[in-house]
Amino acid sequence: MTKIKLFKKRFLSIILTVLLVAAISEGFAQNSHELNNGWKCEKKGNVTADGNQISKIDFLVNSWIKATVPGTVLTTLLDNQQIADPFWGMNNAHIKDIFNTGRDYYTYWFVNDFNHNLPTGDEQVYLNLRGVNYSCEVYLNGKKLNNKTHYGMFLRQCYNITAFINKTGKNRLAVLVYPPNPVGDPNGGQGGDGQIAKNVGLQYTAGWDWIQPMRDRNTGIWDKVNIDNTGAIKISDTHVVTLVPGVRQVEGKQAPAIIKVTTTVTNPTNKMVQGVLQYTLNGQTVSQNVAVKPHTALDVKLNDFILNNPKLWWPNGYGTTYLYKSTIRFLTGASRVSDMKVIDIGVRELQTSWNSQTQSRQIEVNGQKIFIKGGNWIISDAMLRFSDARYDAEIRFHRDMNLNTIRVWGGALVERPEFYDTCDKYGMLVFQDFWISGDANGRWVDPMKKDDQWTRRKYPDDHQLYIASVADQVKLVRNHPSLAIWCGGNEITPPEDILLAVRDSILPKLDNTRWFVEYSNSDKMSLNTMGGNGDGPYTIQADSSFWKVRTYPFNSEIGSVGLNDYESLKRFIPAQNLVMPNFSAASKTTQIDSVWDYHKYIGYDASVDAYGKPTDTKDFAAKAQLVNYNQYRALAEGFSNHMWDWYTGFIIWKTQNPWTAMRGQMYDYYLDPNACLYGLKNGAEPLHVMYNPLNGMVTIVNNTFETKRDLMLVIKTIDINGKENVITQVFEEIQPSSAKGYAPIKKAIADIAQNEGTFLSLQLLNVQQKVVSNNLYWLPNAAGVYSGLQKMAPSQLNVKATQVSAGKIQVTLTNPTNAPVAFFNRLSLVDAQTNNRLLPVFYSDNYISVLPGANQVIMMDYDARKYKNLPLVSISGWNFNEKTFNIK
Incomplete structure (x- = not known):
């Protein structure tokens, strides 16, 4: 044998030995699997056996249908072709609603058969249900796991099932899932008659002005189910806090950051367990000896970790979103891993302060103030069909729009860790509401509601369940660097006892590094001196109004239209209903098809007609895209023009739809973008040149931390035939985080555009003569009509x-x-x-x-x-x- 071959053989032997030792030392740490296949279900009314019988492996379920878990009852029925797609046409209107059928109609048994060997030694086996809507009984192998009915959509369940595993290795889990109670009357109001808010769950499921009701109110095992193996000690609820003192720059060497780590270790065995709790980051380790008494859970605080020259996490548009891979382990004798968790850490520090100029709060990250450019998010899918791929696509769209914030609205849920993973990746700060809304929880007089305001103000019925759910969900997502703001509710606080518990107890104890807003349009966030409820408007507006009308200084909801193009409309509207809306300028009313109305079309009024009266639905949808682009470009530009003067931020209502609705969306349910996305992308550029329609000033906005020098500003017009006219070409600079006017051209533009309108091209070039901002406006004639566009010659593209x-x-x-x-x-x-x-x-x-x-x-x-x-x-x-x- 040659020396080279001998070396290769020995090297391979060493590698195999290392891998074998690693596998042994890792112990139980990686032994976790999700139960997401092999589920079956049956309506409770069709089953006479009880849970003890059903959960035995020999109980026959051959006739039960294949169930979708995670998922809802409706998801399962759709996947089994027992209902038509509720996102198409009027199908949803023909699905039986739980308010009329009664709760038993959507009460279902779910079973899953899985293999797991009988535990040996100190091995512990845990069943984890991350979300069941709304209450449930849980059985395993003929035994009931929960002593009393579990309630709460947002309260996780964890059962130590070590003693219940079958010797044969074949096991059956059975879960009886009950719908919310009450289910609410979907009478057309926001949240229907409001009764759905008596639960600690989703409110939109009874319908809203952007969605029809979900007929089963999303009953089901809607989130992940996992089986986890550990040794004697289990790690849970690890909390990582990163402190980044001082004002930091994006580039250059960084002063140290401080990492604080705490975690809970649980010993369910009958003996004392001694070991080492170990935290590793960036190749360095912090260890602490720990002794855990039998049947005890112990909170352990590790010594602070000093991270030198850290790579920082920044919001989108300001810097990189660097994430450190870290691990926390519990080691028992012979360095055997009893349990291990892997956590992605973004090193950043959040601050907030009151801006006396705007009379609103501002967000700082790593000592630098961030102008909030955000979108309101409902939920990824109205039937809770979540996936990593869909989360990634949706958050990527938000990144591409040059936004830096997503607000998760209070009528839905605390978003899933997978959502936050993607926000961490793309640099989205998250403004997370809890489960309260002004509509259902009594802020306003509402004839559609069953109960009066005083009664609704006390919702939900079970305050202790609500408080426990908040604490649990905070633990679930608090390690994500993207999570920036906790909010008590949408447009109203929770009841006083809940508010005080969240504000003064839960958050200070479990997550004291983030800003807590008592409700989404609180005066403590954005001083409202203009009357109204502090939100909106939500409809079509003159583009200039975003520059002219001073609204709330940190507006958590402001938006406009968002119609899809024709290809998108065909995905959910039957051919016979593809009838374009008919707007009457005389009566200022719009006639619309019944399916358009059912899918919540919001009117464009006369804005489309300025491009010429549409000839058919395809033409209407195409011209609507011109309106879409201008609306959201103007919104971003108008707010950016007044940043730190009138505003500290804006959050668009809204950027996506979880159902096939026809309003407030930058892309459709099927992930097809419309022109709203690209108008907003343009207007929200970190470095952007724009035209002020009020005073005719060409303005540059610099939403970065750096002074931008030697920018060549090029202003020119192009007529309908393609003839160019250069107005000016000049070098400029702009200071960090500011907006400044440079060139007043109002009169020149008015003269040029008077008869046929004109194109106005604004560009910024850097010293390498690369275009760093490119903005083209199409301006109407003096009468506000795009007459020139209507007679353009064909393109030669x-x-x-x-x-x-x-x-x-x-x-x-x-x-x-x-x-x-x-x-x-x-x-x-x-x-x-x-x-x-x-x-x-x-x-x-x-x-x-x-x-x-x-x-x-x-x-x-x-x-x-x-x-x-x-x-x-x-x-x-x-x-x-x-x-x-x-x-x-």
Whole structure:
């Protein structure tokens, strides 16, 4: 044998030995699995046996239907084709509602058969249910695990099932799930008749002005079910706090950060267990000897960890979102791991202070103030069909819109750890409401509600359950760097005893590093001196109003329209109902199809007509995209223009829909973006050049921590035929976190646009002559009509599409010199066989206009693993008939 072969053999032997030792020393730490397959269910009324019988492995369930877990009863019925898709047409209206059927109709048994060997030695086995809606009985192998009925959608369950595992290794879990009680009357009010809020659960399920009711009120085992193995000691509720003192810059060497770690260790055995609690970060370890008495849970605080020159976590647009991989272990004799948890740590510190200029609070991260640009989030899917992939796509869209904050609205839930994982990844600060709303919980007089305001003000019925649920959910998500704000409720505080418990006890004890807002439009957050409830408006507005009308200084809800384009509408509206709305300027009313009304269409009024009266639904939806783009660009620009003067932030109502609704969305339920997304992306750029429609000032906003110098500001107009007129070209600079006007051009623009309107091009170039902000406005004539657009010559756009790598397509759009503007082009990746759009696809930009003699490069990113063949690129524009192009 040669020396090289001998060395290879010995090296392989060493590696195998190391892996074997590692496997032994890790012990039980990685032995966890999710029960997400093999479930069956049956309606309780069809079963005469009790839980003790049903949970025995020999009880026959052959006739039961396949169940979706995690999921709801409706999800299971849909997956078994027992109901029609409630997101299509009027189908939801024909599904039996629990208010009419009674709760028994949606009360179901769920069973799962799983294999697990009989535990040996100190091995402990735990059953974890992360969420059941709403109450349940839990059985395993003929034994009842919960002594009394479990209540609460947001209260986790953990059972030590070591003593209940069958010797054969074959086991059955049976869970009887009851719906909320009361279920509420979905009478068309916000939260229906309000009774749904008597529970500690979801409120939107009884219907809202953006969704129809979920007929089973989302009854089911809606969140993950896990079986975990440990040694004698279990680790739980680890809490990591990062302190980053001082004012930090994004670049350069950092002063040290302080890491504080506490955790709970539990010993369910009959003997004292001694060991080492060990925390590892960045290759360094902090250890502490611990002795845990029998049948005891012990909170352990480890010594502070000093992290030198830390890589910091910053919100989107300000810096990187660096995450450290850390582990916490409990080691028993011979360094055997009894339990281990892996935690991603973002090193950052949150602060908040009162801005006396705006009369609102501002958020600081690592000592730097952050101008909040956010979107309101309801829930990823109205039927609770959550997935890592969908979370990633939705949060990525928010990142792409140049937002830095997501508010999780109070009529839904404390979002899942997987949501927070993705927000950590993409740099989204999270403003997390608890489960209260002004509508259902009594802020206003409401004839749709069953109970009066005094009664509703006391909701929910079980205050102790609410308080326990808050404490549990805080522990669930508190380690995420993206979590920035806790909020007592949407537009109203919880009842006083709950508020005091959360504010003065739970949060100080369990999570004292974050800002707590008592309710979403509290004067302590944003001083409301203008009357009303402090939110909105929510409808179509003149673009200039976002610049002119001073609203609440930290507006937690302000928004507009959000209609999908025609391809999107076809996904959920039957062909016979694809009838465009008819707006009457005389009566200021809109006639709409019944399906549009059912899916909560919100009117565009006369805004679409300014582009020429639509000829059909496709034309209407296409012109609506022009309105969409302008609305959300103007919203972001108007607020940014007044940052730190009028405002410390804005949060759009809303950026997504968990159902096929037709309002307040930057992308549809199927993850297809509309022009709202790209208008907002443009207007919310960290460094952005924009036109003030009030005084005609060209303004630059710098939403970064750096002074931007040697910026070439280029201002020009382009007429309908493509002729350019350079107004000015000048070097400028702008200070950090500020907005400043540079060039008043109102009169010049008014003269140019008077007859036919005009295009106004604003660009910023850096010293490398690279465009760092590109903003094109299409301005109407003196009468407010886009008359010039209506007679534009056809576009001469040239298109080249190239596959850069698997899943990445580069499209170059080129417009010849002396051609008209290639205006408002919508790019799509489509299946080469069906011509259907691929979803989701992430575009570096879209709804793109290319000036004469210019070109633009667009990157498209999609999951190529889902498709066998290379797709096509489809492009349609204002003056470019839809065409498809092969990808080279």
